[in-house]
Amino acid sequence: MSADRPESPQSEAQPAAPAKTADPAEAPEPSRWHNMFREITTGNAIISVLAVVLALIVGAVMIAFTNKDVQAASVYFFARPGDMFVAIWDSVAGAYSALFQGSIYNFRRPGFADGIKPFTETLTFATPLIAAGLGVALGFRVGLFNIGGRGQMLIAAALGGWVGFALELPPVLHMVVALLVGIAGGALWAGIVGLLKARTGAHEVITTIMLNYVAFYLVSYWLREGFLKTPGSNNPKSPATKETAVFPDLFGPEYNLHFGFVLVIAATVFAWWLLSRSNLGFKFRAVGENPNAARVAGINVKRMYVYAMLLSGGLIGLAGVNQVLGTTTSGFGAGIDSGIGFDAITVALLGRSRPWGVFVAGILFGAFKAGGFSMQAAEGVPIDIVLVVQSLIVLFIAAPPLVRAIFRLPSPDTVRRATPSVTKEVAAK
Numbered sequence: 001m002s003a004d005r006p007e008s009p010q011s012e013a014q015p016a017a018p019a020k021t022a023d024p025a026e027a028p029e030p031s032r033w034h035n036m037f038r039e040i041t042t043g044n045a046i047i048s049v050l051a052v053v054l055a056l057i058v059g060a061v062m063i064a065f066t067n068k069d070v071q072a073a074s075v076y077f078f079a080r081p082g083d084m085f086v087a088i089w090d091s092v093a094g095a096y097s098a099l100f101q102g103s104i105y106n107f108r109r110p111g112f113a114d115g116i117k118p119f120t121e122t123l124t125f126a127t128p129l130i131a132a133g134l135g136v137a138l139g140f141r142v143g144l145f146n147i148g149g150r151g152q153m154l155i156a157a158a159l160g161g162w163v164g165f166a167l168e169l170p171p172v173l174h175m176v177v178a179l180l181v182g183i184a185g186g187a188l189w190a191g192i193v194g195l196l197k198a199r200t201g202a203h204e205v206i207t208t209i210m211l212n213y214v215a216f217y218l219v220s221y222w223l224r225e226g227f228l229k230t231p232g233s234n235n236p237k238s239p240a241t242k243e244t245a246v247f248p249d250l251f252g253p254e255y256n257l258h259f260g261f262v263l264v265i266a267a268t269v270f271a272w273w274l275l276s277r278s279n280l281g282f283k284f285r286a287v288g289e290n291p292n293a294a295r296v297a298g299i300n301v302k303r304m305y306v307y308a309m310l311l312s313g314g315l316i317g318l319a320g321v322n323q324v325l326g327t328t329t330s331g332f333g334a335g336i337d338s339g340i341g342f343d344a345i346t347v348a349l350l351g352r353s354r355p356w357g358v359f360v361a362g363i364l365f366g367a368f369k370a371g372g373f374s375m376q377a378a379e380g381v382p383i384d385i386v387l388v389v390q391s392l393i394v395l396f397i398a399a400p401p402l403v404r405a406i407f408r409l410p411s412p413d414t415v416r417r418a419t420p421s422v423t424k425e426v427a428a429k
Contacts, residue, residue, distance in 0.1 A: 044352050044400075045352070045357075046409070047396075047397065047400050047403050047404075048350055048351075048352060048357070048361075048397060050396070050403050050406075050407055051350070051392075051393050051396035051397045051403060052350075052364070052393055054392070054396050054403065054406065055389045055390075055392035055393045055396060056096075056389065058388075058389070058392050059385055059386075059388065059389040059392070060092045060095075060096070062385050062388060063091055063092050063095045063381055063385060064088045064091050064092055066381075066382065066385070067087065067088075067091035069087040069090065069091060070084065070087045070088055070091055072087075073086075073087040091379070094378070094379045095375050095379045095381045098371070098374045098375045098377075098378040098379050098381075099367075099368075099371035099372070099374065099375050100371065101118065101371075101374060101378075102118050102121075102370055102371035102372075102373065102374020102375065102378075103118050103119070103121070103122045103366075103367035103368070103370040103371030103374070104118060104119050104122070104367065104371075105118060105119060106118050117254075117255060118370060118371075118374075120251065120255045120256065120257040121256060121257075121370040122363065122366045122367045122369075122370045122371075123257050123261055123363065123366060124256045124257050124258070124261070124327065124366070124370075125365075125366035125367075125369040125370050126261075126264075126362045126363045126365065126366025126367075127260045127261045127264050127319075127322055127326070127327075127362075127366075128153075128260075128319035128320075128322045128323060128327070128340050129319075129340060129343055129344060129347050129362040129365050129366055130264045130267075130268065130347070130358060130359055130362030130363070131263075131264050131267055131315055131316065131318040131319035131322060132149050132153065132315070132316045132319040132340050132341060132343075132344030132347070133344045133347030133348045133351060133358040133361065133362050134267055134268060134271045134315045134348075134355060134358050135149065135152075135190075135311075135312040135313065135314070135315035135316035135317075135318075135319075135344065136149060136312070136316070136344045136345055136347070136348040137271070137348040137351060137353040137354070137355065137358050138271060138274075138275070138284075138308060138311055138312045138315065138353075139204075139308060139309070139312040140288070140348060140353040141275055141284055141285055141288045141353050142284045142285075142287050142288045142304060142305070142308040143287060143288040143291065144194075144197075144204050144305065144308055144309065144312070145204055145205050145208075146190065146193070146204060146208055146309065146312050146313075146316075147205060147208050147209065147212075147341075147342070147345060148189075148190060148193060148204075148207075148208025148209070148211050148212055148313075148341070149316045149319075149337075149340065149341025149342065149344050149345070150212045150215070150216070150337045150339075150340075150341030150342065151189060151208070151211045151212040151213075151214065151215030151216065151341070152186040152189045152190050152215070152313045152316040152317055152320065152341070153186065153316055153317070153319055153320035153323070153336070153337040153340060153341050154215040154216060154219045154320065154334070154336065154337055155185045155186060155188075155189040155215050155218075155219070155317070155320070156182040156183065156185045156186035156189075156316070156317030156318075156319075156320030156321050157182065157219075157320035157321065157323055157324045157332060157336045157337070158185070158219050158222060158228060159181050159182055159184075159185035160178045160179065160181050160182025160183075160185065160317075160320065160321040160324055160325065161178075161182075161228070161238055161241065161324035161325075161332055162227060162228060162238075163177055163178040163181045163182075163245070164178045164241040164242060164245035164246075164324060164325055165238060165239040165240060165241050165242055165245075166227070166239075169244060169245075170244065171243075171244040174242065174244040174245040175244070175245050175246070175247065175325065178245045178321065178325055179263075179318075179321050179325065182317050182318075182320060182321030182324070182325075183314045183317040183318055183321060184314070184317070185317055185320075186313045186314055186315075186316050186317020186318070186320055187310045187311070187313040187314035187317060188310075188313070189211065189215065189313055189317075190208075190309045190310060190312055190313020190314075190316065191306060191309055191310045191313060192207070192211065193207045193208055193211065193309050193313075194305045194306040194307070194308065194309030194310060195306055195309075197302075197305050197309075198302035198303070198305045198306050199302075204309075212341075216334060219334050220236065220334045223236040223237065223238060223333060223334060224236050230331065236333055236334065237331045237332065237333050238324075238331045238332050238333075239331055240329060240330045240331050241324060241325060241329040241330075241331075245325055246325055246326070246329050247259035247260050247322075247325050247326035250262070256327075258326040258327075259326065260322040260325070260326040260327075263318065263322070264318070264322075264359075265359075267315060267318060268355050268356065268358070268359045269355075271315070271355040271358075272355040272356060274311070275355065280307065283299050283304055284304060284307075284308055286299055287299060287301050287304045287305075287308075316341070316344070319340055319341075319344070320336070320337070323336050323337070323338070323340075324336065343365060343390075346361075346365065346390060346393065346394050347361045347362050347365055348361075349394055349397050349398075350364070350365075350393060350394075350397060365390065368386050368389065368390060369386075371386075372386035
């Protein structure tokens with residue numbers, strides 16, 4: 001009989017330990033830089049920037065196709081392809097160089113004072129665009145599509161311009177009175193739209209379009225037969241604004257930039273404070289997000305529509321007063337708005353209806369306006385290409401999925417949210 005021997009640990013088969021699987025919930029948290037990169041690439045600001053980049057690329061293609069040297073070199077492309085590429089580069093680089101030198105800084109001029117003059121022209125063009133863009137953006141934040149900028153600018157310019165040339169007042173007081181009367185005119189003209197929407201439900205797009213025509217023909221009549229007519233003249237043009245009401249120059253008579261730009265900066269700060277820091281701005285944003293929920297929360301939605309249109313029209317009216325007291329002081333006609341009322345819609349869209357975004361977008365479009373003439377004069381580029389670039393910016397902004405697909409940006413919907421670890425919760429219990 002064999003002696004009992006203790007069993008060794010190796011003699012008995014031990015059950016295999018289960019393989020440890022990685023819990024997706026236990027994945028390491030992304031770094032701060034990764035989160036920042038995700039926020040940038042999924043935000044709206046990057047879409048605006050890339051929309052401008054895409055528009056400039058398409059504009060470069062159009063510049064190359066319309067250039068005569070490129071067309072001539074394309075005839076013998078297969079014999080000497082390098083000539084065509086050189087011509088393309090020269091045409092595009094020359095055009096955008098002229099755009100830069102006509103809007104930012106001209107290196108060919110002697111001295112810094114002369115070289116920086118194009119940038120002051122950009123700011124001069126941008127001044128009414130920013131003011132009108134702020135008005136349109138404020139309407140957007142409340143859910144109102146104010147496309148009546150032309151009519152509101154015309155009424156503001158007519159009333160403010162009349163005060164500027166018809167009244168005799170002390171210098172500073174004259175300018176202030178003309179400014180306030182013009183802003184009030186634009187606010188009241190837009191307030192009609194807000195009142196109609198609040199009382200009757202009339203859509204603001206229809207009413208603003210109709211009031212644009214009413215304002216245009218009304219101001220045209222005032223210039224021919226009314227209180228805006230220049231005595232002894234059959235030309236439909238108002239008298240010149242008196243010196244006591246003209247905005248002072250900021251850097252001397254050799255520059256066109258005037259006090260209106262300071263007013264626009266103040267208007268941007270006011271719009272930012274109104275929408276971001278005030279109780280009224282909170283109500284505006286609540287109505288813009290969901291008017292039904294705002295109504296349930298006790299907000300008078302109809303009153304907010306009226307207030308929003310009054311403020312929107314006042315800001316657009318500032319653009320109209322800027323034209324007659326700062327830019328065109330020798331008398332104005334029915335075309336004093338210069339298409340700014342409609343360009344303001346583009347500026348508001350590019351600025352994402354944020355006051356400081358509108359400010360930057362207005363300067364960009366002011367650069368397009370100032371540099372577009374330089375492109376046409378120096379390189380023979382059609383001014384219409386600048387208009388096409390502006391239109392393409394709107395197109396790309398209106399199609400964020402297209403921009404994200406071109407640049408392979410992540411969609412905001414694909415951002416992973418941190419999920420709670422069920423395994424850890426069960427183990428803790």
